[in-house]
Amino acid sequence: MMELLHYEFMRNALIAAILVSIACGIVGTYVVIKRIVSISGGISHAAFGGVGLGYLLAVNPILTAIPFTILSALAIGIISKRTRGGEDSAIGIIWAGGMALGILFIDLRRGYTPPDLFSYLFGSILAVPTTDLVVMLALDAAIIATVALFEREFTAISFDEEFSTIIGVPTRRLYLLLLTLIALSVVVLIRVVGIILIIALLTIPATISIQYTDHIRRVIFFSTLIGIITTIIGLCLSYIFDLASGASIVIVLITALIVSTLLKPDPRATTRTILRL
């Protein structure tokens, strides 16, 4: 196994696993406790528009995905709060709209077959280029810094938005900032698990951890750890059996979730997990 580390793609895959786990450990925790899983699903699918834009402009799709996904996240946040009961619809609109734009963008470059389109959709941890690792590292740094600065506010709005407004938290802005962080973590995750499966990494590690601790920081720590372990197992399965990495990681995660739920016979936690899936 150790000699595998001589290959650049293997080293990159390991680094990618760690970078991905940091993003999903931190942001996934807030996604789960604030119960914005569906919104996060919408944001991650909308990211496909950003990938398509990259192909159209002939630049690295990861770079165009950043602004595109942030704008999609803000659009969901703004539309859902402006229209009454419109959150569901906002998610659907942005989800489908983003993907449709992505397909049109790729169509617009006639006669061009995008090289690794499949890896953006389904993930390919064994093919993460070093340039993308640098982008992922920068986004992770941004996520860590933001949460370090606004930890109290994120906790308050996740627990009770109305009360946090009353105690003086700029609730609307912090909510949009949280959606922006989800957008950033989506971009970090695209290469490894793919657009279609991102939501699993944003949801499952935190859902497992939350059963075992009652403190947000510890949920973040355990989620990151679970992310690293399961991603590396998924990476090994993907390498040994030549399987799609995203799907392998998700199946490992779900197995871990089932095992952890069985090990902790807390009825409340069990129903919670089942309902969320």
Added chain:
Amino acid sequence: MSGEIIRLRDVWVYLGGIPVLEGVDLSVSRGDFLAVIGPNGGGKTTLLKVILGLLEPRGGEVRVFGKKPCESRGLIGYLPQQRSFNPSFPISVFDVVLMGRYRGLFKKYSGEDREAVIESLEAVGMLSLRDREIGSLSGGELQRVFLARAIVRDPDLLLLDEPMSGIDPDLQRSFYELLQELNKRMAIVLVTHDIAAVSTYVDTIACLNRRLFYHGPTEGGLGRLEDAYKCPIEILAHGTPHRVLREHDQ
């Protein structure tokens, strides 16, 4: 004038085109203990939200501590109505109450804040549960913790929305005694549909069913009430609706 902390004049609120508050006038002074009673859907929660500045009235004037409501929030403690909250939220009782000490962006909680949390947990008799996860509490314990969160910033005005929901009838008495104790330091406005428990503890009662009927000080029990406070209210007690007070002329 100096003692007046809440002033509502001819306040109209519509929610989805339907009037919820119609021309409400209200005045609350320092040291007051006011109970607003009325049926479900009568606008009780709406009234509190107007005082907190969470809802903008379509017409009328709202002044709280002589300012716009949203500018006075720092002086108000609020106990929201118990609703379904995420029981799996990973947070301890202590940290929930600590949130009540929030002072603004980039301002960390201080040792003074932590002491205030311990004091208010002690005041509501919940200090022994400080490390418990919030989702593991009973309804009554939860209500006390949220009351601690409301009083932890030592407000001058305490707004309580159905404070007795989830509290066993035999514990309600001690909860009211706690409120009476707090009333020495702060004005209290509570809204509830449960008149029976209210009457002996509060100073004044107002009835709210879209319009507000403000009545003087309470003296005596329900018998006096029925005589003095003639307004249309349907009271739900122990799950059985029955009319307690006579129909109001208006």
